Amino acid sequence: MMRTSASAILLLILLSQCTKDRPDPGDLSSITYQPHAYQVTAPVTFPQMEIPADNPMTEEGIDLGRRLFFDPILSADSTMACASCHLPQSSFTDNLPVSPGIDGINGRRSAMSLLNVGFYNRGLFWDGRSASLEEQALLPVEDQVELHHSWTRVVEDLKRHPDYPEKFREAFGIKNTSEITKELAAKAIAQFERTLISSGNSKFDRVQRQEAFFTDEELNGYIMFFDRGSGFPDAECAHCHNAPLFTTNEYINNGIEDIQDLTDFPDMGRGAITAKTIDNGRFRVPTLRNLAFTAPYMHDGRFKTLDEVLDHYLSGGHNQLNKDALIYPLKLSEEQKSDLKAFILTLTDPDFLTNPAYQNPFD
Ligand code: HEC
Ligand code: HEC
Numbered sequence: 001m002m003r004t005s006a007s008a009i010l011l012l013i014l015l016s017q018c019t020k021d022r023p024d025p026g027d028l029s030s031i032t033y034q035p036h037a038y039q040v041t042a043p044v045t046f047p048q049m050e051i052p053a054d055n056p057m058t059e060e061g062i063d064l065g066r067r068l069f070f071d072p073i074l075s076a077d078s079t080m081a082c083a084s085c086h087l088p089q090s091s092f093t094d095n096l097p098v099s100p101g102i103d104g105i106n107g108r109r110s111a112m113s114l115l116n117v118g119f120y121n122r123g124l125f126w127d128g129r130s131a132s133l134e135e136q137a138l139l140p141v142e143d144q145v146e147l148h149h150s151w152t153r154v155v156e157d158l159k160r161h162p163d164y165p166e167k168f169r170e171a172f173g174i175k176n177t178s179e180i181t182k183e184l185a186a187k188a189i190a191q192f193e194r195t196l197i198s199s200g201n202s203k204f205d206r207v208q209r210q211e212a213f214f215t216d217e218e219l220n221g222y223i224m225f226f227d228r229g230s231g232f233p234d235a236e237c238a239h240c241h242n243a244p245l246f247t248t249n250e251y252i253n254n255g256i257e258d259i260q261d262l263t264d265f266p267d268m269g270r271g272a273i274t275a276k277t278i279d280n281g282r283f284r285v286p287t288l289r290n291l292a293f294t295a296p297y298m299h300d301g302r303f304k305t306l307d308e309v310l311d312h313y314l315s316g317g318h319n320q321l322n323k324d325a326l327i328y329p330l331k332l333s334e335e336q337k338s339d340l341k342a343f344i345l346t347l348t349d350p351d352f353l354t355n356p357a358y359q360n361p362f363d
Pocket of ligand 2: 251299309324
């Protein structure tokens with residue numbers, strides 16, 4: 001008896017010695033944690049961006065988020081990343097009516113541009129079902145159609161990866177690889193998304209700063225867009241697509257669906273979230289910035305060109321009980337329609353697409 005317990009104690013001592021001597025492979029505490037605060041810069045006309053107190057932006061967090069955004073490690077078969085549907089050269093959409101996920105199955109809605117997404121604080125997605133970028137970033141990974149993966153496995157892969165543990169340490173000060181979580185990954189992605197801001201170099205922004213002048217056509221379009229009168233018909237656009245973000249982010253039925261009854265919408269949109277019939281067919285107003293790169297248009301990508309969009313608004317759309325009163329047949333001539341288009345295209349911002357900070361870090 002004595003002998004066994006003595007050797008058991010010896011074994012315990014040896015074991016504890018052993019763990020003391022061999023360093024914990026997950027230990028990250030020797031890597032410097034010295035995050036650099038990141039200051040959001042936006043055109044002067046923009047509102048203040050709301051940044052959650054528990055996710056301050058840092059250079060290191062943004063760098064990690066950018067990697068995760070472009071890394072197919074987030075998808076089940078390692079073929080797709082966030083960036084597969086949100087491409088920098090397309091103002092962070094994919095130019096498809098609806099987006100196929102990793103299994104080639106189509107989703108039911110059009111990928112949204114992520115331009116200025118950090119300013120959108122009335123719900124994310126076309127139906128507003130997600131409250132924050134941190135919450136949103138968790139969803140595509142486990143979405144059956146999109147990345148069709150599991151966070152448990154993504155987190156395992158991140159922990160085993162040669163670079164990520166160090167990146168999580170630098171961004172969030174974790175002391176051990178075991179502290180990597182999906183929540184931290186989502187925070188990093190959200191930080192990167194908050195940097196996706198208009199360059200301020202679109203013609204519209206330069207005219208605002210009096211560094212450029214509208215052509216006659218653009219000026220006519222501007223007058224109609226903002227209902228400034230002066231002998232031009234109102235186009236009503238700015239009520240929903242107002243400067244500087246060119247969206248109010250409200251939920252609206254703009255009359256694109258040819259149906260009679262509020263229960264007949266093929267996609268209920270906001271109504272499926274609020275469970276109110278009156279919200280059926282309402283979708284969040286999208287921005288009009290950078291439309292030159294984001295075709296096709298609307299939540300289901302039904303319009304291939306801006307001309308088709310304008311023809312819709314000129315026609316006044318289809319009537320339902322909740323169609324917004326500002327959507328009615330407009331009295332614009334063909335020439336005025338093309339002036340309106342000329343104005344909308346002054347919101348084109350190619351510098352946003354080519355900003356080196358937004359490109360694939362693995363290229
Ligand atoms: C298979 C294509 C696809 C992939 C992959 C994808 N998205 Fe999306 N994304 C979409 C679609 C489609 C929508 C609109 C969905 C809806 O409204 O129901 C969307 C919407 C969003 C929005 C909402 C924008 C807004 O203005 O409300 C954000 C943010 C976003 N995606 C970020 C991401 C991130 C981060 C990832 C990676 C973790 C990702 N997406 C992966 C297709 C995709
Ligand atoms: C009453 C509010 C309202 C008014 C007025 C309005 N829109 Fe819209 N607009 C919306 C909504 C809501 C959507 C998204 C609808 C959907 O996808 O189902 C939208 C979508 C668009 C899109 C598609 C953008 C994209 O990324 O898919 C364009 C372009 C557009 N509107 C231009 C205009 C123009 C030009 C005018 C003025 C002639 C105008 N809108 C007037 C509410 C409005």
